[in-house]
Amino acid sequence: xxxxxxxxxxxxxxxxxxxxxxxxxxxxxxxxxxxxxxxxxxxxxxxxxxxxxxxxxxxxxxxxxxxxxxxxxxxxxxxxxxxxxxxxxxxxxxxxxxxxxxxxxxxxxxxxxxxxxxxxxxxxxxxxxxxxxxxxxxxxxxxxxxxxxxxxxxxxxxxxxxxxxxxxxxxxxxxxxxxxxxxxxxxxxxxxxxxxxxxxxxxxxxxxxxxxxxxxxxxxxxxxxxxxxxxxxxxxxxxxxxxxxxxxxxxxxxxxxxxxxxxxxxxxxxxxxxxxxxxxxxxxxxxxxxxxxxxxxxxxxxxxxxxxxxxxxxxxxxxxxxxxxxxxxxxxxxxxxxxxxxxxxxxxxxxxxxxxxxxxxxxxxxxxxxxxxxxxxxxxxxxxxxxxxxxxxxxxxxxxxxxxxxxxxxxxxxxxxxx
Amino acid sequence: xxxxxxxxxxxxxxxxxxxxxxxxxxxxxxxxxxxxxxxxxxxxxxxxxxxxxxxxxxxxxxxxxxxxxxxxxxxxxxxxxxxxxxxxxxxxxxxxxxxxxxxxxxxxxxxxxxxxxxxxxxxxxxxxxxxxxxxxxxxxxxxxxxxxxxxxxxxxxxxxxxx
Numbered sequence: 001x002x003x004x005x006x007x008x009x010x011x012x013x014x015x016x017x018x019x020x021x022x023x024x025x026x027x028x029x030x031x032x033x034x035x036x037x038x039x040x041x042x043x044x045x046x047x048x049x050x051x052x053x054x055x056x057x058x059x060x061x062x063x064x065x066x067x068x069x070x071x072x073x074x075x076x077x078x079x080x081x082x083x084x085x086x087x088x089x090x091x092x093x094x095x096x097x098x099x100x101x102x103x104x105x106x107x108x109x110x111x112x113x114x115x116x117x118x119x120x121x122x123x124x125x126x127x128x129x130x131x132x133x134x135x136x137x138x139x140x141x142x143x144x145x146x147x148x149x150x151x152x153x154x155x156x157x158x159x160x161x162x163x164x165x166x167x168x169x170x171x172x173x174x175x176x177x178x179x180x181x182x183x184x185x186x187x188x189x190x191x192x193x194x195x196x197x198x199x200x201x202x203x204x205x206x207x208x209x210x211x212x213x214x215x216x217x218x219x220x221x222x223x224x225x226x227x228x229x230x231x232x233x234x235x236x237x238x239x240x241x242x243x244x245x246x247x248x249x250x251x252x253x254x255x256x257x258x259x260x261x262x263x264x265x266x267x268x269x270x271x272x273x274x275x276x277x278x279x280x281x282x283x284x285x286x287x288x289x290x291x292x293x294x295x296x297x298x299x300x301x302x303x304x305x306x307x308x309x310x311x312x313x314x315x316x317x318x319x320x321x322x323x324x325x326x327x328x329x330x331x332x333x334x335x336x337x338x339x340x341x342x343x344x345x346x347x348x349x350x351x352x353x354x355x356x357x358x359x360x361x362x363x364x365x366x367x368x369x370x371x372x373x374x375x376x377x378x379x380x381x382x383x384x385x386x387x388x389x390x391x392x393x394x395x396x397x398x399x400x401x402x403x404x405x406x407x408x409x410x411x412x413x414x415x416x417x418x419x
Numbered sequence: 420x421x422x423x424x425x426x427x428x429x430x431x432x433x434x435x436x437x438x439x440x441x442x443x444x445x446x447x448x449x450x451x452x453x454x455x456x457x458x459x460x461x462x463x464x465x466x467x468x469x470x471x472x473x474x475x476x477x478x479x480x481x482x483x484x485x486x487x488x489x490x491x492x493x494x495x496x497x498x499x500x501x502x503x504x505x506x507x508x509x510x511x512x513x514x515x516x517x518x519x520x521x522x523x524x525x526x527x528x529x530x531x532x533x534x535x536x537x538x539x540x541x542x543x544x545x546x547x548x549x550x551x552x553x554x555x556x557x558x559x560x561x562x563x564x565x566x567x568x569x570x571x572x573x574x575x576x577x578x579x580x581x582x
Contacts, residue, residue, distance in 0.1 A: 010535050013557040071562040075547075076571055080578050111457055114421030238483055241536025254483075254508050316420075348421045352457055353504050353515065355485070366502065368490050381486035381504070389539055418562060 011240075011389045014052045017064045021054040033061065036400070040069045044147045044404045047414030051391070051403065058399050063392045067385075070418035078378035082344030083109055084183055086378060090365075091177040093380055094416040096139050099125075099132040099168075100358040102181035105378075107262055108354035108365040109183045112347050113319065120305065121185040121312040122264040127198070127301040128171070128180065129263075130294040134205065135164035136359035136411075137291050141212060144284075144408035148225050153215050160208050163201050170194055184320035185313030199302060205295050213288060226281040230394040230406035233278060240393065241386030244361025246410050249286040250278035256357040263356075267304070268297050280409040287411075319345045344373030353381075360384055360411055382416040426456035433460070441507070442514040445479035446472060452517075463517040466527045472516055473503070473533040481507040481514060484534035487541065489548045493574040498522040499550055503530070520550060529554035547572040 012020070021035045034055050040048040048069035054062040074093060078086045090105045091098035103125055110117060117125075142157030165175040171190050172180035180187050216222045232242070234251040247254065255272040257265045273289035275282035313320045321340055322333035339345075349371040355364035361383025368377040387410050394406045427433045433453035437443050442460060443453075449472045452463035464472040473484075486504040503516040518527055529552040530537045541552040542561040549570035552558055560567060569576055 010531060010556045011538055013559055015559070016557060068560075068562040068564075073571060076576075076578060112421065114457070239535050241484060241534070252508070259508070259511050260513075348423060350421075350426075350456055351461070351490075351502070351515075352459060353486070353502075353513070355506075355513075362485060364486055364504065366486065366488055366504070377488075377490045379486070379488040381488075385539060386536055389536055 011392050012062055012064050014064045014066050017052050017054050017062045020062050038403070040066075045407060045414075046143060046412055049388075049407070049412065049414055049417075051407075053400065053403070055400060058401075060395050060398055060400060060403060063395050063403070065388050065391055067388070067414070067417050070414045072419065074419045075378055075380070078375055080374065082373050083347060083375060084340070084344065086375065087182065088177065088179045090380075091179055092415060093382065093419060094358065094360070094363070094384075094413050095176060096136045096413055097132045097359050098176060098178045099128045099180065100356060100363060102179060103129055103263065104354055104356045104358075104363050104365045105367075106181045106183050107356065108352050108367045109347065110314075111352045111354055112350055112367060112369050113183075113316075114348075115184055115314050115316060115319065117185055117263075117314055118311045119264070120308055120310040121314075123301050123305050123308070124186060124190065124312065125181060125263050126265065126268070127298055127305070128168075130297045130301070131164050131167055131198070131201075133294045133359045134291050134298075135161055135168075137287050137294075138164070140287065140359075140408075140411040144405075144411070145216065145222075147404050147408045148222070150216065150219070150222060153212060156208070156212060156215070160201075160205065163204075167194075167198055167201065170197065182313070182320065184316055185311070189312060195302065195305070198298070202295055202298050202302065206292060209288065209291055209295075216284075217288075223281070225405055226284055226409075227279060229280045229398065229402045230409060231277070231279045232390055232394050234276075236393050237278070237390065240390040242361070242390045243383050243386065244357065244359070245286045245290060246283055246387055246390070247361065248273065249275045249282035251276040256355055256362060260355065262354070268300050270297050280405050283409045346371060346373050347375075355381070358383060360413065360416075361387060363416075380416070380419060382419070384410075384412040384414075385417045388412060388417060421457070426454060428454050428456075433462075440512075441479040441510060442476055442481065442512070445475040449475065459513070459515060461515040461517050463519065466518045466520055469501075469503070469516065469518055470528050470530055470533060473505070473530045476505055476514060476516070477533060479507075480510050481505045481512075483508055484530075484536050485513075487530075487537055487544060489544045489550060489572070491548060491572065491574045493522075496521055499525055499548060501527060501544070501550070524551075525549065526551040526553060528552070529558075531555055546570070549573065 021033045036053045039045045039050040050066040052064045090101040138157040138161045142154040145153040168178045172178040237247045237250040270293045273286045317336045326333040347369040351368045353366045364381035366379040370376040430453045450462045454461045483506045490500040497519040499520040501518040506513045546560040
């Protein structure tokens with residue numbers, strides 16, 4: 001076994017759990033020791049997560065997550081595509097925050113190319129990213145509450161999520177797999193009436209968050225199921241690779257938007273909610289506060305965008321597709337369009353790692369170029385993948401019903417775990 | 420646009436220009452190559468020294484292990500490149516540790532003792548690239564089924580799989 005200084009921090013494999021249950025049963029230390037298989041088809045695992053538990057009565061003795069049921073080899077597929085063709089693949093990794101994935105990938109390739117992005121495009125990217133964060137947190141809140149038995153809140157969350165999806169549809173024509181960001185800027189100019197729709201949504205949102213809190217925050221059943229459940233310490237969170245709201249609710253004061261700003265986040269004023277409790281309740285409160293902060297960032301972005309004109313794409317004709325209008329009148333534009341679509345564009349050799357703060361934590365794209373038009377290697381560092389390693393630490397010694405609460409609270413998306 | 424001349428290549432150039440960087444100071448002895456390209460610091464260490472290198476940067480304040488992955492440079496030798504990304508919350512800096520591994524008996528010591536979070540990442544690299552990590556508590560496939568043949572992210576593995 002592990003030569004580790006802290007072997008109890010190592011997440012066991014499925015075989016370890018089964019062997020442990022046999023050992024404990026035979027040795028008589030836990031006469032009720034049994035193995036329970038949960039998933040991969042289970043509504044509270046938020047996808048196809050399989051969890052193998054060793055139980056003593058209703059107490060969790062050991063737990064092993066088993067993943068890979070949704071593995072589609074996206075990283076391998078990326079190697080066969082042109083750089084611009086990878087953008088739609090990134091949506092499908094974390095399908096609840098497509099814009100964040102687009103952003104991380106585009107920023108990585110733009111860093112490889114050394115491309116400057118116009119300010120207006122950066123502001124629009126930030127605006128849409130924060131709307132994505134609200135959207136993702138709404139899905140989390142609705143499903144998490146539903147897992148615990150609060151069914152009403154789900155419908156309220158879906159009501160506001162519909163508004164965010166309509167915003168995505170307005171800019172990109174797609175509700176979920178938006179692929180709106182492009183290497184070098186954005187795909188299209190936002191449509192007429194877009195800013196009014198977003199403003200109405202943002203004006204409305206704080207009162208809606210109050211409504212959710214009114215349903216949940218003081219609710220004794222909700223508090224009873226969440227408080228003191230699934231605790232993790234800051235040291236364990238760091239040791240197990242936990243990022244994002246689960247880490248911040250355990251006292252790790254780290255937010256990439258503030259601490260390693262990208263895409264112009266340094267221009268915005270916002271607070272990073274942190275709690276020291278590290279339980280499911282803390283993760284709930286931190287995410288609720290994050291939604292309010294996201295609204296604040298969006299409003300600032302709207303202010304900065306008001307009356308601002310300028311391009312939404314970088315001035316790089318060999319990388320960024322030309323306007324359709326120009327293609328009809330200018331021969332160079334037509335040639336560039338033809339070359340980009342048929343041959344792609346060569347990216348100088350090198351490697352970059354670009355991390356952004358996704359709704360779930362640190363999402364990093366590691367892109368290696370060998371100087372050709374196709375990425376030599378694309379690797380995604382996904383927050384859920386690492387956070388899943390902390391599941392055992394959070395659930396050990398608790399009731400099996402708490403496992404459902406903890407899985408909901410770490411807000412995993414299996415699409416990005418399995419890739 | 421990116422200018423290749425802006426990159427600092429080689430241990431001597433990086434260690435002279437960035438002498439105060441905490442990672443450079445920590446790895447003065449262990450580094451065998453380095454580069455500073457696109458504002459990212461990469462330090463190459465020998466495979467057998469990776470645990471020592473991790474402990475050294477950890478002592479220098481790089482407290483959070485972010486990511487581990489491999490790149491297959493087939494048919495070049497050494498064939499595999501392992502990239503460890505480690506960030507410091509207090510310094511707000513990131514360092515990339517790079518290890519080159521030959522194709523024959525590809526193996527690198529596990530760093531799960533330094534960072535338990537490397538557990539899943541090493542299993543992933545083992546599964547998809549076939550690199551061994553001695554010292555790992557349980558090195559089994561993580562994405563592919565247990566009885567799968569081959570390692571899909573190797574460059575000599577066809578995109579459509581073996582038919």
